[in-house]
Amino acid sequence: QGGYAVGGKSFTAVAINCAAKAGEWIRTKLGKHSSLDIKQSPHDLVTEVDKGSESLIRKLIATHFPQHSFLGEEGVEPGPEASAQALADASSAEYLWIVDPIDGTTNFVHGFPFFCVSIALAYRGEVIVGVVYDPIKDELFVAEKGKGAYVHGKRMEVSREESLRESLIATGLPADHLYALPVNLKGIAAVAPQTRNLRIAGSAALHMAYVAAGRLSGFWEIGLNSWDLAAGALLIQESGGRVTDTKGEPYHLGVRNVAASNGIIHDGLVRALAEADAAG
Numbered sequence: 556q557g558g559y560a561v562g563g564k565s566f567t568a569v570a571i572n573c574a575a576k577a578g579e580w581i582r583t584k585l586g587k588h589s590s591l592d593i594k595q596s597p598h599d600l601v602t603e604v605d606k607g608s609e610s611l612i613r614k615l616i617a618t619h620f621p622q623h624s625f626l627g628e629e630g631v632e633p634g635p636e637a638s639a640q641a642l643a644d645a646s647s648a649e650y651l652w653i654v655d656p657i658d659g660t661t662n663f664v665h666g667f668p669f670f671c672v673s674i675a676l677a678y679r680g681e682v683i684v685g686v687v688y689d690p691i692k693d694e695l696f697v698a699e700k701g702k703g704a705y706v707h708g709k710r711m712e713v714s715r716e717e718s719l720r721e722s723l724i725a726t727g728l729p730a731d732h733l734y735a736l737p738v739n740l741k742g743i744a745a746v747a748p749q750t751r752n753l754r755i756a757g758s759a760a761l762h763m764a765y766v767a768a769g770r771l772s773g774f775w776e777i778g779l780n781s782w783d784l785a786a787g788a789l790l791i792q793e794s795g796g797r798v799t800d801t802k803g804e805p806y807h808l809g810v811r812n813v814a815a816s817n818g819i820i821h822d823g824l825v826r827a828l829a830e831a832d833a834a835g
């Protein structure tokens with residue numbers, strides 16, 4: 556069994572410290588980033604703040620846990636093949652930190668205040684700690700496997716909507732306009748009319764945290780990566796919700812097409828995506 560601490564150092568405390576330090580720094584950089592590069596397309600951006608946040612987190616983790624492995628978005632070449640390969644290469648690690656240094660870079664660049672730092676720790680491929688930090692609202696979401704999930708120390712529970720009709724659901728518009736975006740546009744056309752309403756706010760990890768906190772009934776997206784989902788998935792599971800792929804198969808680190816919910820509406824969401832042939 557993987558513990559939550561080594562040599563008296565709590566994994567969760569280190570994860571929180573990293574997220575808080577990176578988040579504070581990102582907040583000071585809002586509206587002040589100096590470099591803006593496009594990755595694979597004009598829909599896929601990176602700034603020096605993404606890279607700086609990742610390097611701050613990587614260094615801090617290495618000082619505490621030098622034996623642990625690290626997988627961060629900005630250390631991987633863009634594109635689904637490279638990220639799948641990076642995850643496969645890292646998967647033999649006993650302890651693996653999975654980090655999205657800014658989830659919601661497009662929002663960060665435009666000054667739209669909805670982005671976060673996402674940090675997860677997996678033990679032998681299973682996420683045991685998940686932390687999502689929103690530096691704008693100063694909201695810290697923390698989960699430990701088997702021990703519940705908390706927002707600023709208060710236990711979280713998923714919402715209780717019983718049907719899509721009374722649900723507020725979020726999704727994303729993927730940067731990959733070749734494959735993932737067209738699939739998801741079909742999903743949106745199918746799901747939106749069945750729900751109370753839909754939100755597309757531009758940070759998968761923060762949407763997942765909001766499902767955990769009961770602020771959203773569910774979320775789905777096509778073409779995500781392990782660093783978008785690992786922390787948020789544990790937050791939702793530990794808040795009583797359900798996380799699968801868009802076909803309803805159990806969540807694992809390799810899942811790219813995700814469906815997440817309060818559990819009650821889950822089958823309805825997966826069915827709506829399947830009916831629209833939008834399950835990826």
Ligand code: IPD
Nearest residue numbers: 658659660727728729757758759
């Ligand atoms: C993106 C965000 C966005 C989602 C994209 C992700 P990034 O992550 O989560 O909401 O629609 O698919 O790639 O690039 O801002 O870390």
Ligand code: CA
Nearest residue numbers: 599600628660
């Ligand atoms: Ca990115």
Ligand code: CA
Nearest residue numbers: 655658659783
């Ligand atoms: Ca991301």
Ligand code: CA
Nearest residue numbers: 628655657658
């Ligand atoms: Ca990112």
